Amino acid sequence: MDADIYREPLPDVRRWRRPPWASSRPTTRGFGDRFIPNRGDRMNMNIAEALLNIPRKDESTEEVSPSRAAYRKLLSDTMLQGRTRVFSFSNRPRSPLKSSLEAPTPTHRQPARKRRQIPQAPEKTLDAPDIVGDDRFNVLDWGNKNVLSIALDDKVYLWNATDGSTTELVTVPESSAPITSVSWAPDGRHIAIGQCNSIVELYDVTTKKLLRTLAGIHQGPVGSLAWNNNHLLTTGGAHGAIINNDVRIESHAVRSYRGHDDVICGLKWSSCGKHLASGGADKLLNIWDVSRSSPLHRFSNHTSTVRAVAWCPFKDNLLASGGGETDHCIKFWNVSAGTCLKSVETGSEVCGLLWSKHERELLSSHGPEKNQIAVWKYPSMTKIAELTGHSSSVLYMTQSPDGCQVASASSDETLKLWQINEKSTEKKAPKSPHMGPTNMYSYIR
Numbered sequence: 001m002d003a004d005i006y007r008e009p010l011p012d013v014r015r016w017r018r019p020p021w022a023s024s025r026p027t028t029r030g031f032g033d034r035f036i037p038n039r040g041d042r043m044n045m046n047i048a049e050a051l052l053n054i055p056r057k058d059e060s061t062e063e064v065s066p067s068r069a070a071y072r073k074l075l076s077d078t079m080l081q082g083r084t085r086v087f088s089f090s091n092r093p094r095s096p097l098k099s100s101l102e103a104p105t106p107t108h109r110q111p112a113r114k115r116r117q118i119p120q121a122p123e124k125t126l127d128a129p130d131i132v133g134d135d136r137f138n139v140l141d142w143g144n145k146n147v148l149s150i151a152l153d154d155k156v157y158l159w160n161a162t163d164g165s166t167t168e169l170v171t172v173p174e175s176s177a178p179i180t181s182v183s184w185a186p187d188g189r190h191i192a193i194g195q196c197n198s199i200v201e202l203y204d205v206t207t208k209k210l211l212r213t214l215a216g217i218h219q220g221p222v223g224s225l226a227w228n229n230n231h232l233l234t235t236g237g238a239h240g241a242i243i244n245n246d247v248r249i250e251s252h253a254v255r256s257y258r259g260h261d262d263v264i265c266g267l268k269w270s271s272c273g274k275h276l277a278s279g280g281a282d283k284l285l286n287i288w289d290v291s292r293s294s295p296l297h298r299f300s301n302h303t304s305t306v307r308a309v310a311w312c313p314f315k316d317n318l319l320a321s322g323g324g325e326t327d328h329c330i331k332f333w334n335v336s337a338g339t340c341l342k343s344v345e346t347g348s349e350v351c352g353l354l355w356s357k358h359e360r361e362l363l364s365s366h367g368p369e370k371n372q373i374a375v376w377k378y379p380s381m382t383k384i385a386e387l388t389g390h391s392s393s394v395l396y397m398t399q400s401p402d403g404c405q406v407a408s409a410s411s412d413e414t415l416k417l418w419q420i421n422e423k424s425t426e427k428k429a430p431k432s433p434h435m436g437p438t439n440m441y442s443y444i445r
Helices: 002-007 045-053 066-080
Strands: 124-127 140-142 147-152 155-160 166-171 179-184 190-195 200-204 209-214 224-227 232-236 241-246 253-258 264-269 275-280 285-289 297-299 306-311 318-323 329-334 339-345 350-355 361-366 373-377 382-387 396-399 405-410 414-419 441-443
Touching: 140 179, 140 396, 140 405, 147 179, 155 179, 166 200, 179 224, 190 224, 200 232, 224 264, 232 264, 241 264, 264 306, 275 318, 306 350, 306 361, 318 350, 329 350, 350 396, 361 396
Parallel strands: 124 441
Antiparallel strands: 124 414, 140 147, 147 155, 155 166, 179 190, 190 200, 200 209, 224 232, 232 241, 241 253, 264 275, 275 285, 275 306, 285 297, 306 318, 318 329, 329 339, 350 361, 361 373, 373 382, 396 405, 405 414
């Protein structure tokens, strides 16, 4: 009977239509979670076999041009790479082959970043005789015109880091000596000089002329100075007074901040100019709003004098502070929330703090036993370098305008320059005539 079925001519399936008794919807029965098709009388095996065996239109034996056949072969080799299946399970996919029709694409590989090496020895050492070794004072500053200023007893000297020249700016009377603080205005042309008799003087370094004298605002030495802009100078005195002075007007004292009971040892304005940080010998760290006379925040976490304060250049509300002889800690503050984020034990007195201008790093200067400068990676606070060379506390520290060098001064009467970051190769500063190896140790006056 089966042989008779295969001898019959196959029906024309292209004209076949669904029989009226065939339902368009499958019947659903309660057979659990599996579907078992019903191969009963309703399935026509002849029609199913015909549908499987009749060649499709695109598989018919039509003549194909040689160029089309070559294109099909190239397409198959490129896409399937000789495989019969597009998807297959394997440990690692095959790398795609380059087609001859495809232009080769160059590979751009990013060069590995070279590990930075920080020299352990100072690049230059200058003599600084008669420097005042007092943690209440700030007698070292580096201006935006690449000129370093340092106060030595009753004199202020300017060292030009570009050409290595040294000039004396001013000698104050004996009644005003010693000079207790120096600070450059942001323009790099004007400098403020605080004196032991409570007077502050402003000089034009280009003409070496005295422009303004600010008197009657403090009692005793003016140990801290901070510019908010080219006309607003903040001064900190020996009795805890902090005064904002507008140097353009006659009545220059425009606002006073009261919140300390002892000497103001550190003053710094934030980069946005809205907040002022002040540290004092009363172990307090205060945060001030530019428009308020009372402290925005008052932190008493340090256990010794707070003279080291530094605002973070890449996060406006982050402040670092350092404690003195018995504290040994660097603390980080969120001034928006008024909270201490972290406290790091350094092992010695923290005299100064500087944020790097190139890396997320913090530099700290210290007292005995090592009298070192430490370089820390932020925020992990991993120590990546330690620079030693001073024989007493590194009380003063400042950095160059390009952030590549750091200058440090100590009561050991030396001023040292350290190379912290590599200088840009695009624009090199002229080499100083005093930088030769045979003249590494020279005098600033």
